[in-house]
Amino acid sequence: MKQYNNFFGDFGGRYVPEVLRGPLSELEEAYTNAIKDPDFLAELKDFQKTFIGRPTPLLHAENATKTLGGADIYIKLEGLANTGAHKINNAAGQALLAKRMGKKRVIAETGAGQHGVATASACAKLGLDCVIYMGTEDIRRQRPNVYWMELFGAEVRGVNSGSCTLKDAVNEAFRDWTASYKDTHYLLGSALGPSPYPDMVREFQSVIGNEVVTQTEDIKIDAMVACVGGGSNAIGFFSPFIEKDKPRLIGVEAGGRGKGAGNNAVRMDDSGKLGIVQGYKSYFLLDDDGQVQPTHSISAGLDYPGIGPQLASLGESGRIEFQSATDKDALEALKFFASTEGIIFAMESAHAGAAAIQLAKDLGKGRNIIVNMSGRGDKDLFISAAALYGDKWKEFLEEEAKRI
């Protein structure tokens, strides 16, 4: 696959006001040079090894497999990367690039807070100023991550517009960048936005898939499963396999509370409409007039109303199959892998876990599935404990509040 494509079939492109054309061409040039430069790649590789903790393990989930009685499940443990999710792969790559470009300041949007934490961490390590935009609704849902970002020295700016979630944080980051691009890099966190972001984010995330290739030399993989918000963990995980016709690649969207506009963030069934939003052409959840629709998911990282252009294109061509998992499915999967394997999926990743559970049963014995655990679930403590422990958790919080 080419490292810079701009368009993926009909999808992608760079639909931005004149003022952002310059900064985006500068970024395109810096990225396409760096990604071929052995010095940059060596620096990145060293950073991945010593700071991120790569390669991340591939776990054979034998207990889960036995319990389900179907296909063998393997779990790529991206949650073991420093800062707890795959987001650091891209944050580190772009932060190194920002430094190479001579930028002093980095801005980023964040939904679940994982990208914000990863960016703040990489900036702390590399000595870059860092501002993170985060919707106030997401700040409420993912408060612990706000503390980590601040501990890393980043300034977290609450975004109180629109739905107060990820897409609004993206708008705010673009607003900042429009005035600040001379000394500032916008470190976008998913495989979306105007080019070169979808290409660049995929390349920095492709380390996940490349490790899987090495780790599965002796295993015949039948299917790979990843959750899809904007699509960065999925596209990186699938990347080495996209141009082959095997294995099956399955993307899992947020099914939320179920069907109906506003209840989920499923774009790849009939709900998604071809549109141009936030600088790129792809499928979005829009109303009749083209206004962006509200979404819902239990996970703050999957409730984005658009999907990365390359995934949309691969969905259209049929190379990637799309499914969805509901809030409830995700919570069940979280419990299942915790009790059978002793690992806690991030709520986002648990959507992929839920689809893998079903697929293992459907495929049956003798087949192999790899599920990408894009992140670990520590950050979700306040969501999962409230959902799974209800009153006991409330009691604890009340006592704790009295104590401090």
Next chain:
Amino acid sequence: MEETNIITHFIAGYPDLKASLATAKGLIDGGAAALEMQIPFSDPSADGPVIENASRKSLEAGFKVADGFNLVKLIHDYADVPVYIMSYSAIVYNMGVDKFVQTAVEAGVKGLIIPDLTPGNDEGLYASGKAHGIDVVPVIIPAVSDERMSEIMAEKPEWAYLALRSGITGSYTKLDDENIGFLERLKKYDAKIMAGFGIRTPEQVEVLAPHCDAAVVGSYIVDSVTKLWNETPFDYDAVKTVAEKSVRYLFTGRG
């Protein structure tokens, strides 16, 4: 003395549909040379908080794109003033670029300003505008290179819009050698220039006037309407008056 032209920007459907018509009438009576009507979009990432909030209020009050085109007709029932539509690619692309252009022509719109559909990346907007005889106004900035300027001007627009500084709409813009100097450099092109972004005082209008064909005023008008509406909502006559006064204030000595 140079004639001063002021183009005023307002948000369709804000604070509600009737009030936006009253605003438009006031702007016309205040002496606006043309109106720039923004069709609200849910995610206006090139706009600052003033216009963003106004857009959201309009949408919350139930604004539909069709109402916007209808509003243009109602404005023309009142006066024969040029009306430009400003909006985002999402809205234009959703209707279909050609259909949007045709609908605008039928509604009597003079021109379209769609900042995130730029020449070369425009989904056929410029060609469609030419085919249907409506002006598509490119938005440029002082940082644009000569090479890129030639590309843009190859579209032969009647008007071009100069955003006087980088960043988003709203806050005050300092007029300095960079932006005024750039305006002078633009004189070598055939296109007439409307210049805006952060124009809120008669002093700024006066400084700009000799260097361009029209000054564009946006957030300042929205602010005035918002202030009034917060104090006396649903007083449509008052909305018209405040819009009119805002424009008069901006013409030096004619306040």
